[in-house]
Amino acid sequence: MFLKLLFLCALIVTSGRSALIAEEEGVLVLKKSNFDEALRAHPNLLVEFYAPWCGHCKALAPEYARAAGVLKAERSGFRLGKVDASAETELAKEHGVEGYPTIKLFRGGGKKSSPREYSYGRRAEDILEWIRRRSGLSVDALTEVVQAERMIADNEVAVVGFFRDARSDRAAAFAEAAEAADDDVAFGMTSEDALYSRFQMTEDGVVLFKKFDEGRSAFDGRGELSSAAALLAFVKANRFPLxxxxxxxxxxxxxxxxxxxxxxxxxxxxxxxxxxxxxxxxxxxxxxxxxxxxxxxxxxxxxxxxxxxxxxxxxxxxxxxxxxxxxxxxxxxxxxxxxxxxxxxxxxxxxxxxxxxxxQGKLEPHFKSQEVPDDWDKNPVRVLVGKNFKEVALDPTKSVFVKMYAPWCGYCKRLAPVWEQLGERYKDRQDVVVAKMDVTANAAEHVHVHSFPALKLFPAGDGGKVIDYTGERTLEGFVRFLESGGREEEEEEEEDARDEL
Known part of the structure; x- marks a missing residue:
C-alpha cells in the first residue's frame, strides 16, 4: 500500500509544470532521469559535469555553490545544476564530456538547444559575470559615430554590421552569429549614414576591427551575408593575430x-x-x-x-x-x-x-616516448613507455590495468603503495598485468588522460577497448574490478537504477 501511495504522489508531482529536483546548496542535482525536465523547467541552465575524485572539481564546488545561491536569490532566470559524470556516464557521453569539470550553458528549455561551453574563471564572481553578460543583448545598436568609435577603442576585437534594413535576413544572421560568438568579441550594428561614411562603407557589409595586424578586416563573402555560419567563420579567422x-x-x-x-x-x-x-x-x-x-x-x-x-x-x-x-x-x-x-x-x-x-591526411601521429627500461618487466608493476605500450597493453591474451600518472602529482604518490600491493598480488598471473606509465614523458594512441592518476583497464580479447576505473582507490576495490573484468561498476550502476525505481 505504501509503494502504491508513493507512486501516486510521484504521478501528482510530475504531472505539474516540473518534477521536484533535489538541490544541494542551491545547485540542482541532475541525472539522466531528470535532465530533460530540468531543461524544460529552467530555460537558462548552467550545468557542471564533474567527478567526485577530481581535484579541480572539489576546488570549484564552493565557488559554484556560492554563485548558485546568488542567482537563486536574485530570481534572475538563470539556475546552476551539476551532474556526477562518473555515475551518469551515458548523460555525460551524450553531451560530449571528456574532461572534468566541463560546464555548459543550456538555453531555450530543451535538448535541441545548442549548449554553450563555459571557459571563464573558477571563482563565483567569474561565473556570475559570465552569466550576466549572457543575459543581455548580444548586439549593440550603434546610432552615433562617437558611440561606434568608443566600442572599437574599448575592445581588442569589435565586429560592426552595416545594414540599411535592421529587419533584413542579413541583420538577423548577424545577430545569430553574435549570440553564438565568444564573449571576448564585441558586436554592434548600424544603419546610420554617418557611420557608413565614417568607416568608408558604400554598401551593406561586416567589418572586424582589431588592435593588431592590419587593424581591420572586411567580410568579403557578400553573397553569404545572410549566413550566420559564414559570419562566424569570418570572425574566427580574423579575431586572432596571424x-x-x-x-x-x-x-x-x-x-x-x-x-x-x-x-x-x-x-x-x-x-x-x-x-x-x-x-x-x-x-x-x-x-x-x-x-x-x-x-x-x-x-x-x-x-x-x-x-x-x-x-x-x-x-x-x-x-x-x-x-x-x-x-x-x-x-x-x-x-x-x-x-x-x-x-x-x-x-x-x-x-x-x-x-x-x-x-591532406598524409602525416602519421607522433607519440613521445622514453626508452624502454631494461628492467621494465622485472618488478610486479610493469613499466610502460610509448614504445612498448601497444605491445603490452593491447595484448589480446592479457587484461592490463595501467596507472597513468605524473611524477609531481600528490594523488599519484599516495596511490603508489597500494598500486605496488596490487602488482604483488597479480605478479604470478599470466593473464593479468598491473602496469604504470608516466604520461608527462610518454604518449600512446589509445590513451586519453584528463586528470591524474588515470586508471585504465585494457581487457583481454577486446581489441583496444578501454574501461576507466572510477571506484574506490583501495586494494579491495581494484581486485574486485579486475576479477569482474571491469563489469562490476556497470552492474552497480544497474543496481542503483533499480533501487531508484
Missing part, C-alpha cells in the same frame, strides 16, 4: 583561443638566434595561406615558461628550430605531428608543405 606569441608576458591572444582552434602549428625557435626574425617572417607568410584553418603559434625556446610545453611534447632545445603540429579535435587529447626530418630548414615553403601534408 601568429600568436606565447611568452612570459601577456599573449597576443587569450589562452582559450588555443582551444577554439583544433589545429595548431608551433614554431620552436630561439629568440636570440641571429636569424630569428627571418624565421618569424617565413612563419607569418605561411600563416596567411592557412588563416582560419590552422592557428600559428610562435614558441621562443629561451622563455622559461615555454620549457613546460617543450617537456610535455618531448622536445629538447638543442633540436630547435623545428615545427610541431597539434590536433585537439578530441577534448583532453592532444595528437602530435612532426616533420619527417627535424633538421628541415625553416622556410615559408617548408612550413606550407608540412601543413599541406597534414591537411
Amino acid at each position: 601568429v600568436v606569441t606565447l611568452n612570459d608576458g601577456p599573449t597576443d591572444a587569450p589562452p582559450k583561443a588555443l582551444r577554439e582552434f583544433k589545429d595548431h602549428v608551433l614554431l620552436f625557435a630561439s629568440g636570440t638566434a641571429p636569424d630569428f626574425q627571418d624565421k618569424v617572417a617565413a612563419f607569418r607568410k605561411a600563416a596567411e595561406v592557412f588563416r582560419g584553418r590552422i592557428l600559428f603559434v610562435l614558441m621562443d625556446v629561451d622563455v622559461e615558461t615555454n620549457q613546460h610545453i617543450m617537456e610535455f611534447m618531448g622536445l629538447e632545445k638543442e633540436r630547435c628550430p623545428t615545427l610541431r603540429l597539434l590536433n585537439l579535435e578530441v577534448e583532453a587529447k592532444v595528437t602530435q605531428f612532426k616533420p619527417d626530418d627535424d633538421e628541415t630548414i625553416i622556410t615559408t615553403e617548408s612550413i606550407v608543405h608540412f601543413c599541406t601534408l597534414y591537411v
Whole structure:
C-alpha cells in the first residue's frame, strides 16, 4: 500500500509544470532521469559535469555553490545544476564530456538547444559575470559615430554590421552569429549614414576591427551575408593575430583561443638566434595561406615558461628550430605531428608543405616516448613507455590495468603503495598485468588522460577497448574490478537504477 501511495504522489508531482529536483546548496542535482525536465523547467541552465575524485572539481564546488545561491536569490532566470559524470556516464557521453569539470550553458528549455561551453574563471564572481553578460543583448545598436568609435577603442576585437534594413535576413544572421560568438568579441550594428561614411562603407557589409595586424578586416563573402555560419567563420579567422606569441608576458591572444582552434602549428625557435626574425617572417607568410584553418603559434625556446610545453611534447632545445603540429579535435587529447626530418630548414615553403601534408591526411601521429627500461618487466608493476605500450597493453591474451600518472602529482604518490600491493598480488598471473606509465614523458594512441592518476583497464580479447576505473582507490576495490573484468561498476550502476525505481 505504501509503494502504491508513493507512486501516486510521484504521478501528482510530475504531472505539474516540473518534477521536484533535489538541490544541494542551491545547485540542482541532475541525472539522466531528470535532465530533460530540468531543461524544460529552467530555460537558462548552467550545468557542471564533474567527478567526485577530481581535484579541480572539489576546488570549484564552493565557488559554484556560492554563485548558485546568488542567482537563486536574485530570481534572475538563470539556475546552476551539476551532474556526477562518473555515475551518469551515458548523460555525460551524450553531451560530449571528456574532461572534468566541463560546464555548459543550456538555453531555450530543451535538448535541441545548442549548449554553450563555459571557459571563464573558477571563482563565483567569474561565473556570475559570465552569466550576466549572457543575459543581455548580444548586439549593440550603434546610432552615433562617437558611440561606434568608443566600442572599437574599448575592445581588442569589435565586429560592426552595416545594414540599411535592421529587419533584413542579413541583420538577423548577424545577430545569430553574435549570440553564438565568444564573449571576448564585441558586436554592434548600424544603419546610420554617418557611420557608413565614417568607416568608408558604400554598401551593406561586416567589418572586424582589431588592435593588431592590419587593424581591420572586411567580410568579403557578400553573397553569404545572410549566413550566420559564414559570419562566424569570418570572425574566427580574423579575431586572432596571424601568429600568436606565447611568452612570459601577456599573449597576443587569450589562452582559450588555443582551444577554439583544433589545429595548431608551433614554431620552436630561439629568440636570440641571429636569424630569428627571418624565421618569424617565413612563419607569418605561411600563416596567411592557412588563416582560419590552422592557428600559428610562435614558441621562443629561451622563455622559461615555454620549457613546460617543450617537456610535455618531448622536445629538447638543442633540436630547435623545428615545427610541431597539434590536433585537439578530441577534448583532453592532444595528437602530435612532426616533420619527417627535424633538421628541415625553416622556410615559408617548408612550413606550407608540412601543413599541406597534414591537411591532406598524409602525416602519421607522433607519440613521445622514453626508452624502454631494461628492467621494465622485472618488478610486479610493469613499466610502460610509448614504445612498448601497444605491445603490452593491447595484448589480446592479457587484461592490463595501467596507472597513468605524473611524477609531481600528490594523488599519484599516495596511490603508489597500494598500486605496488596490487602488482604483488597479480605478479604470478599470466593473464593479468598491473602496469604504470608516466604520461608527462610518454604518449600512446589509445590513451586519453584528463586528470591524474588515470586508471585504465585494457581487457583481454577486446581489441583496444578501454574501461576507466572510477571506484574506490583501495586494494579491495581494484581486485574486485579486475576479477569482474571491469563489469562490476556497470552492474552497480544497474543496481542503483533499480533501487531508484
